[in-house]
Amino acid sequence: MRNLLYAIAIGLVGAALLHIVIILSLPSFTGRDAYTRVQAFGEANRFFPLASEGNTLAPVNDDPAMKTAVCTFSVENGPIRLFADGEVPFWSLAVYDEASNEVFSMNDRTSVSGALDTLIATPIQLIAIRKAVPAELEQSILVEMRGEEGYAVLRTFVPTQSRQEAASAFLADASCEPLTADQ
Amino acid sequence: MFRTPLLIATALAVAFGLGILSSVYALRATVGFGAIALGPWTAFPAAQTVDADPYAKAHRARDGRLLLGGAEGLTFTAATDSDNRRLVANCRYEIAGITPPARLWTLHAADRNGNPLPGANPDVPTGLNAWSALRGADGDFSIRIASSAMPGNWLAIPEGRAPFLLVMTLLDTPTAGSSGVIDLAMPGITRLDCADA
Numbered sequence: 001m002r003n004l005l006y007a008i009a010i011g012l013v014g015a016a017l018l019h020i021v022i023i024l025s026l027p028s029f030t031g032r033d034a035y036t037r038v039q040a041f042g043e044a045n046r047f048f049p050l051a052s053e054g055n056t057l058a059p060v061n062d063d064p065a066m067k068t069a070v071c072t073f074s075v076e077n078g079p080i081r082l083f084a085d086g087e088v089p090f091w092s093l094a095v096y097d098e099a100s101n102e103v104f105s106m107n108d109r110t111s112v113s114g115a116l117d118t119l120i121a122t123p124i125q126l127i128a129i130r131k132a133v134p135a136e137l138e139q140s141i142l143v144e145m146r147g148e149e150g151y152a153v154l155r156t157f158v159p160t161q162s163r164q165e166a167a168s169a170f171l172a173d174a175s176c177e178p179l180t181a182d183q
Numbered sequence: 184m185f186r187t188p189l190l191i192a193t194a195l196a197v198a199f200g201l202g203i204l205s206s207v208y209a210l211r212a213t214v215g216f217g218a219i220a221l222g223p224w225t226a227f228p229a230a231q232t233v234d235a236d237p238y239a240k241a242h243r244a245r246d247g248r249l250l251l252g253g254a255e256g257l258t259f260t261a262a263t264d265s266d267n268r269r270l271v272a273n274c275r276y277e278i279a280g281i282t283p284p285a286r287l288w289t290l291h292a293a294d295r296n297g298n299p300l301p302g303a304n305p306d307v308p309t310g311l312n313a314w315s316a317l318r319g320a321d322g323d324f325s326i327r328i329a330s331s332a333m334p335g336n337w338l339a340i341p342e343g344r345a346p347f348l349l350v351m352t353l354l355d356t357p358t359a360g361s362s363g364v365i366d367l368a369m370p371g372i373t374r375l376d377c378a379d380a
Contacts, residue, residue: 011197105252
């Protein structure tokens with residue numbers, strides 16, 4: 001009997017250890033975390049608007065009054081410039097790293113001129129840019145990326161059906177491209 | 184003769200059984216620590232950050248949702264009414280009051296997994312927002328939630344008896360960073376009546 005109690009006590013300690021191991025290691029192998037789902041769109045450096053429903057791995061739009069687009073990118077070979085402009089009542093941007101931790105977020109009121117103009121770069125790339133800021137980046141918001149890979153989520157508010165078209169156009173025109181020197 | 188293997192088997196069964204069950208239960212029961220609870224509404228302002236606790240990180244990795252960033256807004260979810268009774272589709276509810284300071288807000292109903300619910304037919308209003316809701320003279324609003332049409336602000340939910348969630352997203356709000364200095368209040372959820380309850 002005493003041995004049985006001893007075995008159960010060992011089992012409880014093991015259960016506590018296993019619980020901690022499962023909780024801590026789960027984010028690396030669920031296979032359906034936000035970054036993996038966003039990657040299901042396949043192509044990088046392009047904003048993909050989300051469908052309102054679907055059974056695919058790709059994320060779906062989960063608020064009927066919002067429209068969302070996502071773009072995966074890598075700053076390994078150079079900074080990424082996000083740009084979007086349009087007649088929408090509200091937009092917001094969030095940049096996440098590959099573990100889906102927020103790196104940066106903003107909305108239209110915190111932008112410089114009402115348009116989205118953001119440059120995402122590694123700390124080393126940013127030092128080079130800050131030394132001599134190119135003319136086209138004077139208005140841009142510079143964001144320091146944690147790690148090299150990540151994704152950007154651009155959302156816009158669609159209060160009424162009549163605003164649907166402008167919102168779709170805003171997301172369709174949004175760009176998420178590597179910054180080229182001759183720009 | 185078989186006592187030692189039996190004891191080892193017991194220890195292993197307890198360890199794996201309880202370890203796995205408790206992990207699954209913990210991830211189902213909560214989104215993590217650090218919730219803001221205002222009446223029946225709860226929000227997790229730090230769930231998307233690098234400072235989120237391990238439970239929040241495991242939960243969001245399993246859920247795979249695109250969470251709102253700090254400057255974007257804050258999502259409040261309610262599973263019960265203000266009297267702590269579960270929200271079910273065969274009852275009618277009223278949300279009345281004002282939201283915490285925010286530029287805009289949106290409201291919709293979702294199933295227990297957080298997917299937006301369609302209405303009984305495609306033309307009914309399945310979402311309300313700060314622009315489409317009618318308000319009283321002092322800026323407060325009253326929204327009726329029912330599967331059949333209601334006067335005033337109406338949020339349609341499907342017919343049936345299934346439990347559902349109400350999701351209210353505040354866009355561009357200082358609520359997440361509030362240190363309790365501002366007295367925050369979310370609108371209350373009152374149960375009006377129920378069909379064949």
